[in-house]
Amino acid sequence: MKKRLLIVPFILALSLTACNSSDSNTNQNNSETQTQNETVQTETTENETAQSENEEAEKEETVPEPNTSEMVDYIYYQAKDEIETNGLSEEKRDEAVKFLVDNYPNYFVDNETMEKTMYYGCYLDIGCKDDELPYEDLGTDAYQVVKYVYRGAEKIEDNGTQENLKQIKESLNELGFNVN
Numbered sequence: 001m002k003k004r005l006l007i008v009p010f011i012l013a014l015s016l017t018a019c020n021s022s023d024s025n026t027n028q029n030n031s032e033t034q035t036q037n038e039t040v041q042t043e044t045t046e047n048e049t050a051q052s053e054n055e056e057a058e059k060e061e062t063v064p065e066p067n068t069s070e071m072v073d074y075i076y077y078q079a080k081d082e083i084e085t086n087g088l089s090e091e092k093r094d095e096a097v098k099f100l101v102d103n104y105p106n107y108f109v110d111n112e113t114m115e116k117t118m119y120y121g122c123y124l125d126i127g128c129k130d131d132e133l134p135y136e137d138l139g140t141d142a143y144q145v146v147k148y149v150y151r152g153a154e155k156i157e158d159n160g161t162q163e164n165l166k167q168i169k170e171s172l173n174e175l176g177f178n179v180n
Contacts (some may be wrong), residue, residue, distance in 0.1 A: 066111050072147050075115055079122035088127035093135065096120035100142055101172055104179040105165050107146050108156050117146045138171035 064070035082092075099120050107117040124139025145164035148154035154161050172179050 066115075067151055069151060071115075072118065072151060075118045076122045076143075079119050080126050082123065083127045093124065093127065096123050097135070097138070097172075097175065097177075100138065100168065101177045101179060104168065104172065107142075108149055111150070114146045114150045118143050118150065121146070134171040134174050138168060138175070141167040141171065 064074050099116060103113060103117065107113055121139045121142030121144075124135045125143060126139070128135035128139060130136075141164045145161055145168060148158075149156055149161060169179055
């Protein structure tokens with residue numbers, strides 16, 4: 001009986017030690033889990049921030065170098081996106097025609113003028129399909145008159161460029177503008 005009395009407290013002491021040890025392990029495990037969760041949360045936040053920054057960078061348009069085929073394409077797609085997003089605006093159509101009239105035949109004075117000529121040409125070409133007036137032809141010719149000179153593939157004096165200038169003049173005359 002004495003042995004039982006000694007064994008029972010001994011077993012109880014072992015049980016309590018095991019419980020404390022288990023609690024200690026649980027606390028340690030909880031602490032490790034919390035640290036892991038914080039690390040994962042920090043990494044997730046960092047990844048979300050990096051992803052957000054990448055998305056913003058992608059949204060920012062990268063403008064190609066001037067006087068390249070990429071820039072000519074870029075200008076074309078700007079006009080196309082404008083038409084697809086907002087449709088043809090008579091106000092913008094008239095603005096394009098006015099620019100072409102005001103600058104005829106000096107579309108080649110600088111990059112800004114050539115780029116505007118191409119943009120307005122594309123705007124008219126894309127936006128005025130099946131129009132009864134010669135806006136579409138005017139747009140096609142305005143785009144073509146500049147794009148080769150802009151890239152350095154032709155000179156202003158070349159036959160193709162001069163022919164496009166002549167066609168622009170005819171379209172503008174047909175629209176009621178007298179250009180020389």
